Amino acid sequence: MTNSNLKKILADGVWRQNTGLVVLLGLCPLLAVTSTVINGLALGLATMLTLMASNLTVSLLRGLLKSEIRIPAFVLIIASVVTVIELVMHAYFYDLFKVLGIFIPLIVTNCAIIGRAEAFASRNSPLPSLVDGFATGLGFCITLVLLGALRELTGHGTLLEGADMLLGSWGQYLALTIVPQHPGFLLAMMPPGAFFGLALLIAARNAWQAREASRPAQPISTLVPNSNEN
C-alpha cells in the first residue's frame, strides 16, 4: 500500500466522500447533538473511534466472514465497540455522557459505520482500513464541529461552552463569549436550525467544489493535498 493511496483514502474520507456533507449518512446524530461545538466534537470523536475499531476488526476478520453472515457479524462488532465506548465514557467523562445520553448507543445505528465496513474494510487490508476509518471519522467529526460552531455562535453567541466536560476543569477557560448579552436565537438551537446549518455547509462545500472544477488547470486546493496523483 503506497503512500499516495493512503493519502487518497484520507482525502476521500475527509473531503470528497465526507459522510455528513456528501454521502449524507448518519444525519440523525449529526442533526441532534450539534447544538454546541463540544457536543459535536465529543460525538465526532466517539464516532471516529468506533469507525477505526470496527474497520480494523472487520478487516482482520475479512477472510473468515462469508458474505451471508457478514452483515450480522458487522452489527455484532460495531455494537460491541460502541458499548465499550459507552462504558468508558460513563466511567470517565460523566458529564459528557449525561449530555450525549442516548446518542452514544445510537452510534450503532449510524449507517456510515456499517457502510465503511461493507464497502471498504471487508475488502482491504488492516492498515488502509484503519486509515479509512480515521479519515471518514475525521470528516464526520469536522462536519459536526462546524455545524456545532455555527449553531452555538448564532444560538448563544458563544463558542466551546462546556469544554470542561471533555477536557477537565481547565477546559472552562477555553469557553469564548463572542457576542456578549446574546439574547439567544431559538431557531439555531432547535432542530430546524440544524437543518438550515447543514444546508448552508453543504451549499458552501458545493460552491467550493464548483469553483475548483471551473479552473481545472489550477493544481489542487489546500484541503485535498495531492489529489492529482491519482
Added chain:
Amino acid sequence: MNDTSHPVIRSGALLGLIALLGTTLLAGVNALTHERIAEQDKLRMLQQLNSVIPTGSYNNDLLADRIEVENEAFFRHTEPVTVYRARMNNTPVAVLMIVTAPDGYNGDIRLLTAINNDGTVLGVRVISHRETPGLGDPIEIEKSDWVLAFNEKSLRNTQVGDWAVKRDGGEFDQFTGATISPRAVVKAVHTALLYFEENRKPLFESTAIPATQNDKQ
C-alpha cells in the same frame, strides 16, 4: 461434508464465535469500569442532593436511607416517587423527594424537592426536563434563579390559591412566552408538600430499601 447444512453450520459457528468474543470483551470492560461507574453515579446523586440540603444539617447516609412511595392518584404519575430521608442522630431533619411534574410543555419534568421537617421547602432543583430551550428552561438553576422562589415556602405561609403562577392568580412568576413549564413545576412542588403534610410519619418511619437494590439507582 457434501450436504447443504455444512456451510450453514460453519457460518453459524463463526457468528457464534464473534458473538462470544464480543461478549467477552464487554464483560471485561464492564468488570473494569463497573465500580467507577457506580461510584460516579453515587457521587453525582449526592452532589445533587447536597445542593438543596446543607451538608452539616444531617449525619446519616442519605443515599442509603431511601424509600419509594407509589400513589398514582396523588402524584398523577405511575412511576414511584423516590424519597431520601435526612436525619441528625436519628432525629428526622428533612425529606428529599424526586417528584415528576407530568404536565410540562414537552413531557415530564423531574424535580428534586427538599422539605424540612417543619414543612417548609429547603430547595427545589430541576433534574431533567425537555422544555423548549430559551423559553421554558429558566426553570433550571443554571439558567435563572427562578426556582429559588420556592425556598422557605410552606403550606402555612402560602395559601392554597397562591400556589400558582401569577397569571393564574398565584404568587410565582411565569416567564416571558412560557407559562406552562413554571405552572407544572409549581403544581408538582405543591403536591409534594401536601403529600409530606399528610404522610410525615410513615415517610420517616418506613424501612429503607436494602442496599443491594440501590445499585440500579
